[in-house]
Amino acid sequence: MFFKLAWRNIWRSKRRSLITIGSIFFAILFSNLMQSLQRGLWEKSLGATMSLSGYIQVQSPAFWEEQTLDNGIECNAQQVETISQIDNVKLVSPRIQSGALAAHGILSKFAFIHCINPSTEQDLLELPLKLDEGSLLADDDDGIIIGRGMAQYFEIGVGDTLSMLGQGYHGASANANFPIRGIIKYGSNQMSGSLVIMPLKLAQSHFDAPNIATSLHVSLDDIDKLEKTQLLIDKALSGQDLTTMNWKQMMPELLQAYQADAGGNVIFLMVLYLIIGFGIFGTVLMMTTERMYEFGVMVSIGMKRFKLSIILFLETVFLSAIGVAVGSLLSFPIMFYYHLNPIQITGDAADAMRDLGFDPVIAGSISLSILYENALVIAVIIALVNIYPAIVISKLNPIKAMRK
Amino acid sequence: MSVIKVKGIQKIYNEGSAIEVRALNGIDLVVEKGEFTAVVGPSGSGKTTLLNIIGGLDVATQGEVLIDGTTISGMSENELIGFRLNNIGFVFQAYNLIPVLTAKENVGFIMLLQKRSNDERENRVNELLDEVGLKEQKNKRPGELSGGQQQRVAVARALASKPKFVLADEPTANLDSKSTSDLLDIMARLNKEEGTTFIFSTHDQRVIDRARRVVTIDDGRITSDVHHA
Numbered sequence: 056m057f058f059k060l061a062w063r064n065i066w067r068s069k070r071r072s073l074i075t076i077g078s079i080f081f082a083i084l085f086s087n088l089m090q091s092l093q094r095g096l097w098e099k100s101l102g103a104t105m106s107l108s109g110y111i112q113v114q115s116p117a118f119w120e121e122q123t124l125d126n127g128i129e130c131n132a133q134q135v136e137t138i139s140q141i142d143n144v145k146l147v148s149p150r151i152q153s154g155a156l157a158a159h160g161i162l163s164k165f166a167f168i169h170c171i172n173p174s175t176e177q178d179l180l181e182l183p184l185k186l187d188e189g190s191l192l193a194d195d196d197d198g199i200i201i202g203r204g205m206a207q208y209f210e211i212g213v214g215d216t217l218s219m220l221g222q223g224y225h226g227a228s229a230n231a232n233f234p235i236r237g238i239i240k241y242g243s244n245q246m247s248g249s250l251v252i253m254p255l256k257l258a259q260s261h262f263d264a265p266n267i268a269t270s271l272h273v274s275l276d277d278i279d280k281l282e283k284t285q286l287l288i289d290k291a292l293s294g295q296d297l298t299t300m301n302w303k304q305m306m307p308e309l310l311q312a313y314q315a316d317a318g319g320n321v322i323f324l325m326v327l328y329l330i331i332g333f334g335i336f337g338t339v340l341m342m343t344t345e346r347m348y349e350f351g352v353m354v355s356i357g358m359k360r361f362k363l364s365i366i367l368f369l370e371t372v373f374l375s376a377i378g379v380a381v382g383s384l385l386s387f388p389i390m391f392y393y394h395l396n397p398i399q400i401t402g403d404a405a406d407a408m409r410d411l412g413f414d415p416v417i418a419g420s421i422s423l424s425i426l427y428e429n430a431l432v433i434a435v436i437i438a439l440v441n442i443y444p445a446i447v448i449s450k451l452n453p454i455k456a457m458r459k
Numbered sequence: 460m461s462v463i464k465v466k467g468i469q470k471i472y473n474e475g476s477a478i479e480v481r482a483l484n485g486i487d488l489v490v491e492k493g494e495f496t497a498v499v500g501p502s503g504s505g506k507t508t509l510l511n512i513i514g515g516l517d518v519a520t521q522g523e524v525l526i527d528g529t530t531i532s533g534m535s536e537n538e539l540i541g542f543r544l545n546n547i548g549f550v551f552q553a554y555n556l557i558p559v560l561t562a563k564e565n566v567g568f569i570m571l572l573q574k575r576s577n578d579e580r581e582n583r584v585n586e587l588l589d590e591v592g593l594k595e596q597k598n599k600r601p602g603e604l605s606g607g608q609q610q611r612v613a614v615a616r617a618l619a620s621k622p623k624f625v626l627a628d629e630p631t632a633n634l635d636s637k638s639t640s641d642l643l644d645i646m647a648r649l650n651k652e653e654g655t656t657f658i659f660s661t662h663d664q665r666v667i668d669r670a671r672r673v674v675t676i677d678d679g680r681i682t683s684d685v686h687h688a
Contacts, residue, residue: 056564056571063559352555355516356616357544357572359537454516457551 057362061369064342072374075338079378079433080385082331086324086429087386092393093320094420097313099397100413101278103242104309105302106180107169109148109272111285112305113138116298118269119305124153124224127267128297137291138273143284145276148176149268151258155221155229157251159209166205166219167249170258179274182239182252189213189237196254198236204248206238213237219251224264231261242414244406279424324432332436336443339371343444350448351456360448367444371437379433383426393419461525462624462656463490463513468522470508470679482508483519484679490624493654495647497661497670505679506660507628513658514547514626515539527623544572548617550627554609556601556616562588562608563597566615573620587615591645607638611645618649624656631663643669 065072113134118126130149138147150170157166173192177183182191187203190213199217206212216232223229233253241247259265275284285301292299303310353363397418400408405415470483483505490496498506511517513524515531523532526546534542543549556565563584570580588594591611593604601609610630617625627646631639647669649655659666667673675683 056568059564060557060559067559349555349557352551353557354540355514355543355551356549356569357540357620359540359572362572454511457555 057366058369061366062373064366065370065373068341071338071341075335075374076378076381078331078334079375080382082327083379083382083429083433084386086327086432087383087425088389088419089323090320090425090429091386091390091419091421092398092417093316094422094425095394095397095418096413097316098420098422099416099418101302101309101313103181103414104306105274105278107246108302108305109150109270110275110278110281111273111288111299111301113271113273113288113292113297113299114269116296119298119300122152122269124151124222124262124264124267124269127151127224127264127269128271130266130268134292134295134297135271138271138288141284141287141291143276143280144273144288146175146179146274148172148179148272148274149255149270150272151255151262151264151267151269153221153258153262153269155219155251157205157209158218158220159211159215162209163220164205164208165249166251167246168219168221168251168253168258170253170255172255180252182237185239185241187238187240189235192236192252192254194254195256196236197257198234200237200239200252201235202241202247202250203238204241204244204246205250206235208248211235217251219261221262223262224267227263229262233257242409242416244409247409328432328436331433332440335371335375335436336440338374339367339440339444342370343367343447347451347456350451351453354451354453355457360451364441364445364448367448368437368441371441375433375437379430383430387421387426390419390421390425393417394421460492461489462492462494462527463488463658464525465489465509465513466523466525468509468512468519468524470505470512470517471520474520481679483512486522486676486679486681488674488681488684490656490658492623492656493650494672495650495657495670496672496674497659497667498674498676499661499667500676500682502662504676506676509676510626510628510658510660514549515543544569545620546623548620548622548625550610550613550617550625550630552629552632554601554606554613554633556609556612558601561598561600562593562604562612562615565601565612566619569616569620583619584615587618588612590649591615592641605638607634607641610634610638610642614642614645614649618653618655622655624658627657627659629661629663630659631661631666636665639663639665 115126115128135147138144148171153168155166155168156163172194174194177191192200201217213235215235217235218232221229241250259267275281281301285299288299350363354360397416400415400417408415465486465488468483468486472480472482486509498509500506508517512519519532523530531539531542557568560568566587567580567584570583588597591614593608593611596604596608631642634642643666646657650657661667671687673685674681
């Protein structure tokens with residue numbers, strides 16, 4: 056009966072209820088879409104960065120201070136298997152990351168050599184999507200893939216040869232020519248101009264480092280469980296001369312940039328929810344004030360005050376639930392649309408994003424936590440707003456209320 | 460057997476201030492089970508205040524109210540709400556039905572608060588709506604009923620909890636002659652057949668004429684108390 060009473064009460068003033076539901080609906084719609092695009096931008100950017108760095112790296116304890124091949128680790132299939140079995144671990148990839156001087160003709164520049172197992176990791180790096188020209192690599196390939204920026208710098212294309220001059224494992228020289236199999240587009244200008252992707256087997260031979268990797272890169276299913284997964288890996292590797300680092304520890308400046316952006320977003324959302332909060336409060340205020348007489352009657356005939364408060368609480372819950380449900384149901388398809396059809400940024404804005412190391416693409420995030428979190432904010436607003444009628448009802452004098 | 464016993468009730472508003480008002484000034488009253496009593500008097504005489512204190516809606520400055528032998532004077536607000544729910548039926552001047560509930564739901568509402576079973580509620584509601592002649596209107600909301608019909612629903616609601624007595628504050632004030640007559644017939648029948656005790660505050664001569672006991676109040680005191688045969 057209380058549910059029935061509350062439900063019918065909200066339709067006593069249809070226009071007012073529809074306006075309140077509408078304001079909640081638009082707040083949910085806007086905040087869901089805004090957060091979807093904001094998170095999507097970061098998910099995409101972090102995803103691209105993490106595909107190279109891994110969310111977690113297993114390294115030699117000396118590696119982080121002096122990032123050379125000499126501080127690499129021996130690839131151990133048992134180790135890889137142990138980490139792969141840990142919950143939330145998607146893929147464990149032994150990789151070599153090293154630098155060299157790339158040269159072609161009279162030109163030379165720094166090259167960031169990233170060595171992968173092509174058969175298992177090309178998809179992770181989205182190489183099929185990024186490939187602009189040529190072909191992908193095979194595990195036993197003797198060629199390389201380079202970024203479009205580097206190809207433009209050297210004015211070379213697929214089929215040309217790029218020289219790599221560097222130092223190998225324990226002082227060995229690592230100089231060789233590599234045929235270019237493919238050229239990829241990379242959002243970040245810096246990476247586009249310096250990235251060289253090489254098969255791991257080829258790299259181990261080139262650097263004279265058989266079975267050596269600079270680190271094991273760990274990809275995750277759920278990035279929200281980053282720290283928890285790192286702890287599990289630490290536990291699994293205890294007693295071995297290895298250490299783990301997550302991306303927040305390896306790239307604190309990226310974390311700060313993310314937090315700063317998310318912080319700005321929070322301020323905007325707070326303003327939005329403040330407006331909505333006052334909107335709901337206005338409705339509750341009216342619903343309370345104009346029904347004092349009725350409340351007086353209900354208390355007179357024997358209705359306990361807290362039950363009356365529950366009815367009023369249910370009324371706001373119904374109003375909000377409708378607004379949240381409709382807002383979420385309508386915003387999710389839009390979020391999904393932008394997830395499948397990202398907004399392509401062009402012109403100066405795109406250049407600015409590339410300079411920051413981001414792909415100039417904003418894809419909608421479809422993380423359900425966006426919907427939950429915004430619904431939770433509305434729930435908190437309802438709880439706060441309902442303090443007022445609860446106080447009014449607790450102080451209600453039925454005789455005075457009925458006199459009014 | 461007395462249902463209501465009021466002993467030395469005083470009600471003073473703004474006590475000790477310059478605008479002190481003595482609404483009731485030493486009222487003693489005993490109402491026996493099955494009485495059909497009208498409390499009459501001019502406006503401001505203290506009728507409504509007396510009914511509010513008997514009904515546990517207001518608290519006397521001094522004196523004691525016993526309902527069926529239980530003193531309600533020292534009860535907490537929450538205890539009073541529970542006491543009213545299970546012992547007293549109210550009929551108000553302005554009907555005061557819950558506008559979003561049907562006649563049937565309004566009558567059953569009090570029994571719902573009493574946590575009575577669905578079957579018991581259904582039977583009692585149908586029985587009461589039949590007695591007040593509104594069985595056919597049971598699914599209508601108050602806005603779809605006339606003033607007289609609404610007040611008959613209010614009477615049915617007041618009786619739903621099987622109270623020890625019904626307090627009716629000016630129940631016919633907003634009704635036309637026909638509706639007043641119908642309502643009085645219903646209440647008189649319920650009083651006679653079910654032994655329900657009714658106490659009215661009223662100005663209405665038609666109600667006074669039907670009452671078997673008329674208590675007159677003036678300036679917060681009982682000035683006459685007449686029993687009719």
